[in-house]
Amino acid sequence: MDRQQHIPVLCDEVLDFLKPQPDGVYVDGTVGLGGHSYAILKASAPDGYVIGIDLDPDALAIAKEKLHTFGDRHCLINGNFAEMPVLLKECSIYAVDGVLLDLGVSSLQLDTPHRGFSFNHPGPLDMRMGSGHELNTNQEIPPTAMQVVNHSSMDTLVDIFKRYGEERFARRIAARILETRQQIPITTTTHFAEIVKSAVPQKTSKIHPATRVFQALRIHVNRELENLEIGLDAVISLLKPGGRLCVIAFHSLEDRIVKRRFQMCAKTCICPPKSPVCICEHKSSLQILTKRPIVPDASVVQHNPRARSAKLRVARKL
Numbered sequence: 001m002d003r004q005q006h007i008p009v010l011c012d013e014v015l016d017f018l019k020p021q022p023d024g025v026y027v028d029g030t031v032g033l034g035g036h037s038y039a040i041l042k043a044s045a046p047d048g049y050v051i052g053i054d055l056d057p058d059a060l061a062i063a064k065e066k067l068h069t070f071g072d073r074h075c076l077i078n079g080n081f082a083e084m085p086v087l088l089k090e091c092s093i094y095a096v097d098g099v100l101l102d103l104g105v106s107s108l109q110l111d112t113p114h115r116g117f118s119f120n121h122p123g124p125l126d127m128r129m130g131s132g133h134e135l136n137t138n139q140e141i142p143p144t145a146m147q148v149v150n151h152s153s154m155d156t157l158v159d160i161f162k163r164y165g166e167e168r169f170a171r172r173i174a175a176r177i178l179e180t181r182q183q184i185p186i187t188t189t190t191h192f193a194e195i196v197k198s199a200v201p202q203k204t205s206k207i208h209p210a211t212r213v214f215q216a217l218r219i220h221v222n223r224e225l226e227n228l229e230i231g232l233d234a235v236i237s238l239l240k241p242g243g244r245l246c247v248i249a250f251h252s253l254e255d256r257i258v259k260r261r262f263q264m265c266a267k268t269c270i271c272p273p274k275s276p277v278c279i280c281e282h283k284s285s286l287q288i289l290t291k292r293p294i295v296p297d298a299s300v301v302q303h304n305p306r307a308r309s310a311k312l313r314v315a316r317k318l
């Protein structure tokens, strides 16, 4: 991948909502290759500050190169945005003016064969965004996709493929995996994709038959939905009044979590509707700034096909 060509998704729209200010402090919770952070630092010149967080040390190395011209106006942290309060406390930051979460996988991860994210590239079936050593809490070290595929029970595999991939042939695929691994371990992306392809009826969809299963495994390995749930609460607790949260989701499972969390926080209290008394600790709430999610123009998608499923939602802390 040409890193100079990296186009951050919905970047102008993020800047319009985030409104970076010269004295503002912003967190890019998924700094990736640094595209959005670069734009935020530029827009908040001369002294706006950005803390960039990512699970992936390889991405951070590239972001470091890209952002070095901004000198000490930024810092980069190898960590999980779900642990944002702990990470920021280490930098003595307790409240921020804006946060961006541009969720999911980066083009660097997808295009690097040895990371094992893509059925288009032969590589080991890995799919971990981070090694787990960046975690502060006692979360478990993530398993590789290879471990999940070779050691999970039939029911667990079916659950992963259905829950995170909405895969209708989940049981057939899981059965074929169990059959195969009795003969030989499944260790590569291409072997795994072939197994999935052989288990599903041909030509039922326009997309590659392994697309949904790869997505499901990746979400499971990286605990993406759990991190998002925890991360949204963490971010909301860190925003100053008037501070803004922008979230870009790439599939309906993520977008649903963001939409529901925003809706709950837009009410003054986030207790479950049936709670007899208020038990939530969120005394403050959000104003939703995007009635409907913002999506990229057709012309943008033409130049950057990976942007096609992006949905941006924005809320403001009251």
Ligand SMILES: C[S@@+](CC[C@H](N)C(=O)[O-])C[C@H]1O[C@@H](n2cnc3c(N)ncnc32)[C@H](O)[C@@H]1O
Pocket: 007, 008, 009, 029, 030, 031, 032, 033, 034, 035, 036, 037, 053, 054, 055, 056, 059, 079, 080, 081, 082, 102, 103, 104, 105, 106, 107, 129, 227
């Ligand atoms: C779509 S990319 C972000 C691209 C970035 N906005 C840019 O302009 O280059 C998503 C990034 O989020 C990271 N990521 C995913 N989940 C994360 C988490 N829970 N904590 C920190 N980083 C995470 C991935 O490693 C990946 O680098």
